[in-house]
Amino acid sequence: MQNGVYRQRRPELTPFYQLIRDHFETFRDTYDYRYDDIYGFFRGEIDAETSKYQKCGIPKYGFARVRCAGCGESFLLPFSCRSRSFCPSCMQKHMLETGDFIVHTVAEEVPHRHIVFTIPKLMRKNFYWHRESLNDLSRMAWKCTLAFMRGTLKRNGRPGAIIGIETSGQFLDLKPHVHEVTSDGLFDDNGNFYMMPRCDDRARACLQAMWESEVSKYVIRKQYVNREPVSKVLNFRHTGFSVFLNRRVDFKKSNEESVKEFEHLARYIAKPHFSLEAMAYVKETGKVLYHGSMHPGKRRNFEIFDACDFLAAVTSHIPKKRHYAECRIMPSEVPRPCVFPVISFSFLLSYSA
Numbered sequence: 293m294q295n296g297v298y299r300q301r302r303p304e305l306t307p308f309y310q311l312i313r314d315h316f317e318t319f320r321d322t323y324d325y326r327y328d329d330i331y332g333f334f335r336g337e338i339d340a341e342t343s344k345y346q347k348c349g350i351p352k353y354g355f356a357r358v359r360c361a362g363c364g365e366s367f368l369l370p371f372s373c374r375s376r377s378f379c380p381s382c383m384q385k386h387m388l389e390t391g392d393f394i395v396h397t398v399a400e401e402v403p404h405r406h407i408v409f410t411i412p413k414l415m416r417k418n419f420y421w422h423r424e425s426l427n428d429l430s431r432m433a434w435k436c437t438l439a440f441m442r443g444t445l446k447r448n449g450r451p452g453a454i455i456g457i458e459t460s461g462q463f464l465d466l467k468p469h470v471h472e473v474t475s476d477g478l479f480d481d482n483g484n485f486y487m488m489p490r491c492d493d494r495a496r497a498c499l500q501a502m503w504e505s506e507v508s509k510y511v512i513r514k515q516y517v518n519r520e521p522v523s524k525v526l527n528f529r530h531t532g533f534s535v536f537l538n539r540r541v542d543f544k545k546s547n548e549e550s551v552k553e554f555e556h557l558a559r560y561i562a563k564p565h566f567s568l569e570a571m572a573y574v575k576e577t578g579k580v581l582y583h584g585s586m587h588p589g590k591r592r593n594f595e596i597f598d599a600c601d602f603l604a605a606v607t608s609h610i611p612k613k614r615h616y617a618e619c620r621i622m623p624s625e626v627p628r629p630c631v632f633p634v635i636s637f638s639f640l641l642s643y644s645a
Contacts, residue, residue, distance in 0.1 A: 301381065320339070403540060411507055441478055
């Protein structure tokens with residue numbers, strides 16, 4: 293087929309669609325006694341997202357006829373579900389659009405840094421049982437980044453930051469963590485940019501200490517975890533908290549390689565929580581083989597799921613209905629706060645223009 297020619301996708305032929313078709317009813321009927329203790333009650337979002345996905349890209353559920361005004365050629369374009377949390381095709385499109393938007397509309401041409409904040413196992417499940425707290429997790433990351441940069445540079449400016457919540461680990465386990473793409477420095481009220489010095493292990497330890505303190509005080513205040521186990525965790529050599537900040541991109545739109553690298557980084561914070569290419573569904577045995585990179589603890593690069601177990605893991609990462617994020621775009625003079633819905637991850641924008 294020639295480049296530029298539309299090729300209709302066939303979602304009903306994918307392993308994920310076939311898995312839903314074969315096992316979703318069984319999964320729903322057995323959910324209460326198999327998965328309620330692990331993932332919580334069966335949420336309405338699971339039924340709604342699954343129903344939308346089963347109609348996505350299928351012509352019999354609706355389509356548009358697209359016709360070229362020049363040559364008169366036409367084709368049918370099936371409607372998509374536009375889900376950002378369950379449909380692999382729509383999640384992929386959302387990721388690409390988000391990366392393009394950040395690179396060409398949001399980000400300033402200054403160095404940027406990728407920061408990842410993680411929390412210990414003791415606290416992870418609480419953020420699933422209280423999903424509204426995921427937005428607070430992103431705000432705590434922002435608060436720590438702001439204090440860290442202001443303390444380092446001894447200035448009262450603001451960094452530009454895009455913050456996304458990822459709820460899954462490599463093999464769909466419960467692992468909420470925060471991805472942040474931030475300008476590597478502060479903007480003052482006049483739009484001047486002050487760059488951060490090189491971040492070494494001492495800087496990372498300082499930021500991690502701020503993160504440990506913020507999250508620990510938060511879970512105690514919310515009564516998610518008692519003070520005593522939190523104190524024990526903080527006294528361990530490896531607390532389970534971690535901060536990664538080694539990746540830095542010198543973003544310049546005139547440099548094609550720089551744009552490509554930064555766009556890849558921007559897409560990463562909006563990436564789908566599971567990959568269609570990574571899964572293989574064996575219909576005869578009702579098993580799912582899910583590939584990943586080598587896991588240091590499990591010492592393998594794959595996981596084998598029962599069909600219903602895989603559906604339970606995937607649907608656990610569907611966000612709460614009306615899961616809103618906060619967008620603050622701060623121009624040089626008048627702040628213009630606005631709020632918009634983001635389905636697959638929390639999105640906190642605070643950029644000085």
